[in-house]
Amino acid sequence: MSRSEVLRLYRKMLKYSSMFSDYNFREYSLARVKESFRQNKLLQDEEAILKAVEKAQKNLQMLQRQAQISQMFKGERLVIEAETPSRNK
Amino acid sequence: MSIVLRKPTKFSRFAFYSVAKFSSEKAKKQQKFTFCTQGVAKENNSQDQKPQLSSEEATTAAALQQITTSYSNKGYALDVTERTVLGRPIYLDAQSTTPVDPRVLDAMLPYYVSQYGNPHSRTHAYGWATEEAVEKSRANVAALIGADAKEIIFTSGATESNNAAIKGVANFYKERKRHIITTQTEHKCVLDSCRHLQQNGFEVTYLPVNKEGLVSLEDVKNAIRPDTVLVSVMMVNNEIGVIQPVEEIGKICRERKVFFHTDAAQAVGKIPLDVEKMHIDLMSISGHKIYGPKGIGALYVRRKPRVRLEPIINGGGQERGLRSGTLPAPLVVGMGAACEVCMEEMERDYQHVSQLSERLIRQIRSSIPHVVLNGSEVHRYPGNVNFSFAYVEGESLLMALKKVAVSSGSACTSASLEPSYVLRALGVDEDMAHTSIRFGLGRFTTAKEVDFTVELAKRHVARLRDMSPLWEMVQEGIDLKSIQWTQEH
Numbered sequence: 001m002s003r004s005e006v007l008r009l010y011r012k013m014l015k016y017s018s019m020f021s022d023y024n025f026r027e028y029s030l031a032r033v034k035e036s037f038r039q040n041k042l043l044q045d046e047e048a049i050l051k052a053v054e055k056a057q058k059n060l061q062m063l064q065r066q067a068q069i070s071q072m073f074k075g076e077r078l079v080i081e082a083e084t085p086s087r088n089k
Numbered sequence: 090m091s092i093v094l095r096k097p098t099k100f101s102r103f104a105f106y107s108v109a110k111f112s113s114e115k116a117k118k119q120q121k122f123t124f125c126t127q128g129v130a131k132e133n134n135s136q137d138q139k140p141q142l143s144s145e146e147a148t149t150a151a152a153l154q155q156i157t158t159s160y161s162n163k164g165y166a167l168d169v170t171e172r173t174v175l176g177r178p179i180y181l182d183a184q185s186t187t188p189v190d191p192r193v194l195d196a197m198l199p200y201y202v203s204q205y206g207n208p209h210s211r212t213h214a215y216g217w218a219t220e221e222a223v224e225k226s227r228a229n230v231a232a233l234i235g236a237d238a239k240e241i242i243f244t245s246g247a248t249e250s251n252n253a254a255i256k257g258v259a260n261f262y263k264e265r266k267r268h269i270i271t272t273q274t275e276h277k278c279v280l281d282s283c284r285h286l287q288q289n290g291f292e293v294t295y296l297p298v299n300k301e302g303l304v305s306l307e308d309v310k311n312a313i314r315p316d317t318v319l320v321s322v323m324m325v326n327n328e329i330g331v332i333q334p335v336e337e338i339g340k341i342c343r344e345r346k347v348f349f350h351t352d353a354a355q356a357v358g359k360i361p362l363d364v365e366k367m368h369i370d371l372m373s374i375s376g377h378k379i380y381g382p383k384g385i386g387a388l389y390v391r392r393k394p395r396v397r398l399e400p401i402i403n404g405g406g407q408e409r410g411l412r413s414g415t416l417p418a419p420l421v422v423g424m425g426a427a428c429e430v431c432m433e434e435m436e437r438d439y440q441h442v443s444q445l446s447e448r449l450i451r452q453i454r455s456s457i458p459h460v461v462l463n464g465s466e467v468h469r470y471p472g473n474v475n476f477s478f479a480y481v482e483g484e485s486l487l488m489a490l491k492k493v494a495v496s497s498g499s500a501c502t503s504a505s506l507e508p509s510y511v512l513r514a515l516g517v518d519e520d521m522a523h524t525s526i527r528f529g530l531g532r533f534t535t536a537k538e539v540d541f542t543v544e545l546a547k548r549h550v551a552r553l554r555d556m557s558p559l560w561e562m563v564q565e566g567i568d569l570k571s572i573q574w575t576q577e578h
Contacts, residue, residue, distance in 0.1 A: 063191075079179060
């Protein structure tokens with residue numbers, strides 16, 4: 001497993017995490033992905049790395065599916081996400 | 090901090106400018122507008138005296154004010170109730186229910202879409218596939234609480250589990266033993282099951298709790314009689330988050346050969362627990378409190394030494410005959426997945442929730458005077474923060490906090506205006522019990538949401554107290570307890 005492959009996986013996971021329409025799921029998912037990649041950064045054992053990557057790939061598939069579902073059933077935005085209306089309008 | 094410091098002058102100058110500029114036609118609108126900006130300016134001043142706010146918190150507060158003022162500039166001045174801010178409320182009610190984790194939903198969906206077999210069908214592949222999934226879930230639930238898979242029985246939720254456990258044990262052993270012990274702060278479904286048994290000739294002891302919400306071990310010891318069949322004490326209280334000394338109670342019960350049931354709906358998946366270590370004989374678990382689906386729960390029933398139950402639902406003999414009825418395979422799979430995720434995430438979740446809880450408590454205490462945290466400060470699950478705001482009417486505060494989904498206590502009793510019986514059992518005065526608000530923090534809560542809540546609570550408590558004659562008297566130094574409210578006849 002090369003460094004660039006892992007990085008690609010990481011970026012993909014972040015991409016789908018940010019697709020969640022729900023604020024809480026999006027924030028959690030982004031934070032969680034970053035955290036676990038940071039944690040596993042120091043892994044040395046080849047087998048452990050492979051295991052972690054395998055798990056991440058499974059999670060990536062889950063993220064892809066769930067982010068899509070989240071897009072299909074969008075809820076209203078949360079009050080703290082409310083955009084500040086521009087003054088020009 | 091410097092930005093915040095500069096703002097008041099800027100705002101008030103702007104307010105003055107706008108007062109001068111607007112024509113008399115717009116006087117009404119403008120009055121509202123100036124009122125709003127003055128409010129903001131006042132808040133800024135009060136913030137100056139609170140240097141303990143971190144820079145991040147200050148930014149959120151500043152951002153909030155920015156929303157406020159920009160809306161005001163647009164014309165529909167943001168009134169104090171924030172009616173003009175768009176968006177759905179943030180969710181801070183993790184004790185009533187939790188959102189389904191995407192990982193859980195992902196595990197469930199195949200069983201709604203293609204794997205629709207009846208897990209009890211033994212004659213074809215559809216049944217075998219779902220049966221395998223159900224058994225895997227059972228193992229996941231068991232692993233989370235340190236039990237054996239055979240000891241887990243799926244039910245429709247913690248209410249059914251509590252009913253099945255209490256009524257089941259009582260009715261099975263009723264020939265010899267007719268006494269049950271529980272506490273005054275239990276969930277309604279435990280208390281109501283006990284009341285039902287009382288009508289059928291059982292005797293029930295409702296143990297009191299101290300002002301921290303904890304039951305005393307001496308009381309438990311003294312209450313056990315030769316004909317006591319069951320002790321039922323909840324692990325984490327649903328209203329105040331207090332953790333009972335379950336392990337010690339379990340030990341007492343084991344020594345005295347009395348069955349011990351615990352309602353762990355609020356505890357499972359959030360704090361580490363082990364049925365062996367804690368000597369638990371029966372335990373109720375809920376799916377939707379651990380980011381799983383609603384409509385599913387589980388009951389742990391010990392096999393060694395064996396606990397026997399009389400089933401409350403009879404039928405096809407599923408779940409070892411203790412709970413008949415076809416298992417809802419998708420929900421069972423969801424519950425299993427939720428337990429698996431909880432096991433993996435427990436440490437992180439606990440840390441996350443503790444940090445947020447600490448943040449919420451610190452900020453509320455530093456920015457709002459006369460607040461009381463209900464329940465023990467030490468023996469508690471941090472995700473459940475129950476505050477009483479003195480001199481504020483609880484219902485009005487709940488109404489005012491429309492943009493935050495919180496509750497005054499349990500969801501089951503939130504329709505009634507009665508003060509919480511749990512807080513009354515703690516010896517909280519009626520006026521303080523009326524003003525309680527429960528903030529529920531969970532896996533998906535963010536720091537930004539906590540800051541937003543504190544900001545809103547701060548504003549509205551101040552506003553409601555300003556209106557209150559009681560608050561005025563307190564400010565003048567009058568002791569409210571010394572006042573005679575009614576004239577003697």
